[in-house]
Amino acid sequence: MTDNVTLMVGLPGQGMHLHLDALSLLFLCILAPQVLASAVAGMRFSVTFWVFVFGMVLALAAGDAFTLIFGFELMSAASWLLVLRGDQRPATLYITIAIFSSACLIPAVFLPASSIAFVLIALGTGAKAGLAPLHSWLPKAHPAPPAGVSALMSGGMVKIALYVLIRYAFIVLTGAAQPWWGVVLIVAGIASVVIGALRAMLETEMKTMLACSTVEHVGLIAVGLGIALRAKAMGDPALTAVALQAALLCAVAHGLFKPLLFLGAGEVKHATGTTSLNWLGGLMRGQPRLGALMLLGAAGMAALPLGPGFAPEFLLLHAVIAAAATGGILARIGFTFALAALGLGAALALGAAVRLIGIGFLGRPRSLHAASAEDARRGPLFGMGLLAVLMLPVALVPGQVLAAMMPVVTLLAPQAEIHLLSYTPLPLILLAFLIATATGFILHRWGVRGTREAAPWNGGFGRAPVWLPFGDPTTQPSATGFAEPVTRAIARGILGKHGTDPAETYLVAPLQRLHLRGVRLAERIRRATIRQRLGVVFAALVMFLLALGLAEGG
Amino acid sequence: MNLTFSLAHLMGGLILLCAFLLLSQRRLAAMITLYQVQALTLSAAAVWQGFAQHEVNLYLTGIITLALKGVLLPIALRQIVLRFNLTRAVESTMPMALSMMLGTGLIGIAVLVVLPSTMSAVSLTREDLAIALSVVLLGLLVMTARRSALAQIIGFLSTENGLVLAAIGMPGMPFVAEFSVALLVLLAFLVVGIFLLRIREHFDTLDITGIEDIERRGR
């Protein structure tokens, strides 16, 4: 397993080297089910899709910097093409970020182990993974391609970026590690969690909302990694292990439920022609199997207990609480706020998941398309089912899953002390089962079992006209309306009056203005007359000569 | 210092003087005359160097320079002036005084740049190289400082004279005649281009009415 495989193709004269270790195997395991599910769901005929997959696998299996960057960029390029075919508008921003990320990574892999190298790695991988403040492209680009690709981009590609981050931060650069490296990741992660979860709560497009939730989960993973990195640099083996477990398990879980949700969103799109929650509703009636699977995925996304998302969240909160006990007063205050932010994020994620299911799949249809939706096609359902089945071990026996991931943790932090997970779903299920049995017995023994259908109270609105068989959709709260309290109470404070992402306002827009200024300057240069051009050439020549004269004479 | 060197030096100085005076001239006719003087001096210098170095090549260069640059080109240029009615003063992009000052500065730079070189075992002195470089730079300055196309051409011609001056000073340099011919081809194209394209005022505004199928497109 530790052997290198050398390929004859690759960098001229050097070829490519492949190398697998526990870390890359783990991420390959995260990747494999998604690829399978996406392929089954209908992407298997697209060459670009397989190139995309090949790039990701290559990045994971890379044994040298060239192969790593090659695979990484191949992945970006192929996904760019897929985004482009889906929607042209976000493609440019997407590829800008992708190239920016390689432009950071390529220098970083050649720098000696140092803080600069880490900052570059963090910038490069953070941009690709959608870590705040470099995340604003993600909610635009991930929804653009077909659902299978969106699924793989959110569930897989983002993980590849994190894989690179982990590999460099924990293995390659470990000699120069500083505690503040971890702090950088924690701060970025917390910002991602809050912004991602908040936007997920507010977006009405299903896929955009899922992409925002990806930002949130990337933030969670980054917080875990940051704590682990900090703890490792400060020599706290127990905390390192907990935080690493949290991050890795979160990656595993997110790699299962997010593709599932994206595939489901694709099926909703296929059945109704839209993914806007404001036009959906009541899908559970026409698409019961899809709805059930989506419910499972949403439970994971909301990090509810007994779902796949809870164990990582549990570990992460433990890690943050433990980390708050280390370091000085600033660390205490910082981690306390981090904890508050994580709580906020978790509640927002819950709200977003409830909104997804409650507005999209429950209630009454808001359009005829939603009313006439038929159940999902077999391929996507099969893919989603596969992911759902794989979610079970993560949801029910997270301790065993973590035990299987032990080699990765020891690889990343050789001194790590690993404790057993104190969250065990099975006793809880037993407990709930006992209660359910008792309650069921009581209801059965003494209760009246009759049920009768009745018209619900429609809140005092008049009778709906006959052409609206499901009643007037406007008397039903919309996705926007559901989020209205949150919008009024906090979103305007964080996102500004128009609800734009702060990264958009404070990072992308100024850079665009700067670029525009550069373009205008270049245009002025381009419009120069021949004489002015000659003048420039001449001036440059004289400058060079002058520099030469001064350098040699002086 | 023997006669060879001092005479060559003197001629070099004369050429530089002409180049410098070109900067200060406002009228095309005067510029052409100055250029002619420069070219004649150059041909004399070439012949003198040929005599000093016993190189047939240099004689040839001198003769070509004399015939084409000293006689033919000025005639053609004067024709253009007459044909296009360009006798009035030439617009300059900068005040004369400033361009003179810049010119002086350029000569200073040329000297500064050449100073560190060691001219051992070479017949061309450091000063000669500085002169040639100054002439080249001054010619370029004329090209950029003047708005009139013809004046710019004259600047270019002066630059080219500087080149030839440097070439003939090079000890035993092969292909000197070939170089000067090749440069002349360039100059010929330039003058013919001016003539054909009727570039009356600036390089930038070609007056192409009458050539054919005029079609301006946005880029």
Add this chain to the structure above:
Amino acid sequence: MLFLLRLIATLLHAAAVFAVAPLLMGAVNKFRAWALGRRGPPFLQPYYELYKHLRKTTLVPETATELFAIWPVAAFLATATAALLVPGFYTGMLTAPTSDFITLIGLLALARAATMLGGLETGFGFGGAAAGREVLFSLFAEAALLVVLLSFVLLAHSITVDGIAVAFATGHIGISVSLGFALAALLAVALTETGRIPTDNPAGHLELAMVHEALTLEYSGRFLLLLQYTAMLRLLLWMDLIGTIFFPFAMAQADSILTWPAGLVLWLIKLGIMAALLPLFEISTAKMRIFRVPEFLGAAMLLGILAGVFLFVAARIGS
């Protein structure tokens, strides 16, 4: 032997919790009425009501989906499980290792999610509006809860409710500013979570202002029974939690049978006091506007943060 004792203790605790929950609600209602100068319903009124719902036919709205029945069951199971995890009068029950505070928060969130989905089920206005508000409340409640939890963990070096109770019961902690802040924050969260004044009015019937009641508007019969019983369990749970953490004195130990009676009695007394204090607080304050609630909970969160910070300062001064 020890295991058997613990098993019995756990079962006893479960029975007590399930039995006492309606009584507690009845007590609160009764005390409230007394405080307002009325006679009030009998203490056992909640039991009658639950029985009444048991005997009623369940109505299912036409516009509801197949999952209509799932939500009350899920909410009930999650809350009931959580209620069993919080030690009322025993420490060291069988559920102690799983009584992790974060699991508890998660189970409460699960119950909340199920309730909200139930509110959205029929697709009519009030349920949806109430669910949106519930999300808003939960944002700060959850954040505040986690922050308060931090102080507990730092003091008790344990994150299970049981462990915190044991640590606090030893009395080494003493009374500190931090715990005062934490108590205030926890009370605010508890009031919100149980739907009491000042954030929600359990007795009000104005749909526009309701949150918890509006979510269950379409449920009837045995589903309503489950939901109402869930609300009672939730009240008990929170009181248990506060009582266990802040007043863990003389709690029974599951493995020594002699301490059991005193623990049980003390527990009932604690619950009684809290059931009396709650109406007193409720009648002395007014219900807030919806958008004031985040400020209320935000203040609680800040108190929680201050608790954590003061803890640090205190530790530095002490050492």
Add this chain to the structure above:
Amino acid sequence: MILLPIILPFLAAIVLGVIGTPVRGAIANAALSLVVFLLTIAAFTAPGSGLIHADSLGLLFGALTGFIAFTTSLANIGYVRGAEPRLTPPLWRLYHALCQVVLGATLLGLYADNIGLLWASVEIATIAATLAVSLPRTASALEAAWKYFILGGVGIALALFGTMLVYLAAQPALGPGLNAMSFIQLSSHAAWMDGALLTLAFVFILFGYGTKAALVPLHGWLPDAYAEGPAPLTTALSSPMLNLALIAILRFRHLMQANVASGGTAMPPGPFLIVLGLASLLLVGFSLSRRRDARRFFGFSSIEHSGIAIFAFGIGGPAAIFGGLLHMLLQTLIKSALFIALIRAAALRGSTAPGNYSFSHLRGLIHSNKYTAWLLGGAIFALTGLPPSGLFASEFIIISQTVQRNPWVSAPLAVGLLLCAVAILRNIGPLIFGDAPPHTKPVKAAPEMHLVALHLALVVLLAFAMPGPILHLLSTMSGALQ
């Protein structure tokens, strides 16, 4: 033997200039180019001696030039068929003659072991190219030609001055005579050359050949010349000319570096090259985003790639120079393929006249022809250096070397590459997959498109599975020229 591929085009130019109809001229041109291509391959066996004494770098790029000339001339047949009425027969004859002259001059410059001959070849190529640009006889073509001529003329003059200064600098080492103009001799005696003069010479060489290589701020002529001239000659065949100038700069740089390395008084050449390279990269990055004409657009992209190569040479060291040379090699293949595809794309939309290359005119190409659209898209994509384009390998090498040798300049390099790549990529969407103009019908692909596919396949192969001999050749040369 080595003389043949140089002389043949000049002789052929005379013949082509005098007789033949346009289409026959094009076919003859293609046949001759094939012969020249084969001759450039054959030249590997006999690199010549004396004035024309090609080293392996010259031979390699000579063969590349021959190949490009061959494929371009094949594509040219279709171009001429479609564009025949736009020029008179004598002008077509002149056009084909100029094709051969440019080819011959480029080969001469590559094979010459003499700095004077190199200069002459560049001059010939410039004049021929200027004439070619003016051939369409439109106002903008004449303007472009005139611009090209003025700037190119100044450049050539400066290059000559630089050449003479190099000769002068070599006097202490080699004395008067032809020896002091031979690269081989200069290179082996660089240590004894006059460092100060060499530095001065290098500045002029850089400005002279830099004009030809279209480095910022000497680039003004190139976009217009690309946009206005007859397409195959002024665009597809132009990259080899840029290569010629770049290789010339590389050789002179080597002289300086060798002088510095052996304790001479020359200044290290790196900073000069890096400054110009970065200026090119950044200016192009900002200029590209406002271009609406595809040929002008890709003209700017050529400037970018010259900048990258020069930057790589400025970084120095065998690996960076290897990267720079590989970059030139691949970019030449891509760029010529791209222009062949672009001409075909314009033909799909009606006409290959210079006005028909605006992006808005060509948009939604996939609705006209899938094969053409994908290949054109592929070629454009390949320019950005994202994998699987071969340029990824070269850019990777260059960046890695930059980080190792001169880390601070890697930041502007990265910014420049980012800007350029994004500006190029953002056009692919509308151009290939956008909505086509109204009344667009599917058209059959031209056979020339197979050439494009061949080029692109070569680009990938050369970069990622480079044949051993070429690898050996390039690495020895970059080692020798470091």
